[in-house]
Amino acid sequence: MKHTPKWYGINVSGYHIREAGSNAIQEAVFTLADATVFIDETLSRGWHIDEIAPQISFFMNAYNNLFEEIAKFRAMRRVWAKILKERYGAKKARSLIFKFHTQTGGSALTAQEPLNNIVRATIHSLAAIIGGTQSLHTDSYDEALGLPTEAAAKLALRTQHIIYHESGVPNVIDPLGGSYYVEWLTDQVEEEIWRYFDRIDKAGGMLAYTEAGIPRREISQTSYQTQLAIERGDIPIVGVNLFKSKIGDFEVCRVKLEQEDAEIDAVKRVKKNRNQKAVEETLGGFRKACQKGVNVTPYAIKAAKANVTNGEMYQVFWDVYGEWPHLD
């Protein structure tokens, strides 16, 4: 915050929560609750809420139900502002702003009739833009088949260009504000977010909730129930359980295996030509900072300048903090 005042220090992610199988409410509440953990930790290091809050941003998902997604973004904006004002006593207007990037839902896309995904990604994009997103990533239509081909990636970009330049949609802020249905839905979503929040608070806050493995379990349960509902046909997916279609032959992107060797060689070259003493010193400093639990960023920058690799720094994270167990 001191050295890079315009840098967003953290981008709190709800995207992965949604892709892991949560519903819209869980995505919203777990993300906001996660943010409170980061705030609490930063405050405990002596920062003031109005110094840090403006530099927090979010990374959200936009899924199939257009109005529910728009209501989700609108409700999150309200809840975030209230948390900052009421829970943390923020005074600056900028502290209350919910700023978010959106990626369209990858797991909503199908391998069957992949061109249909262009339509889905367009609807997801509209939900994000009408919902007020600051930036947007539109998924490629071949997401369910592999890495994007160049043509698929370009089409994803053009989807944004068409919405931005031709449709007029981004010219209005909160265009559905005042719509009786969207306002009602926003109220509903907000109410559900607060109810869930209360449950987390009663369980001792999001850190305790996470350490007890509850969010993961709840997300897994929702994801299993969703799959069962898809198979019953209760959640229609065109090409999968409605107007069923087989997966056809499709051009997919393949990364050449030699690429892996080239990358390994490049890392080896860097390692061979660097000052080993500087590596040991800076990596040692980085390790000590991790062990002490202080801000590790200055140490990471020093290490990076001495050509310490990402992998070597991650190894320190693993050594010091361990890994979250995959089993639950």
Place this chain on the structure above:
Amino acid sequence: MRKKSKKTRILLSKVGVDVHDRGLKVIAAALRDAGMEVIYLGASRFQDEIVKSAEEEDVDAIGISSMEGMHHVKIPELMKELREKKIEVPVVCGGIIPMNEANDLKDKHGVYEVFSPGSTLKEIVECFRKCTYS
């Protein structure tokens, strides 16, 4: 062959640097609901971890999920290691695996079945039942 008194035991894992475990967890839940016992290794596992676990846990079948685009390398390597260790249990794969490569995994490397996106839990559970004679 499996003793009658024992529940069918399925080892579920991902192989390689791959944390996309949503589908695998859903399959774990479905197999449990179908009365099978699931040994869940989860995300980002090395081939030797899977082989070791299959050996120690005396499983009846192995389910491998791959979404990271390295299935055509990692899965044949796993099949080779299993053969070398004489672990002769059926291996069922799923994930983002193109059709022609799915056929290669089956025909050339001895994978029992490959499920593509959109497969139903019913089909997958049925396949595990069939390959473990349960």
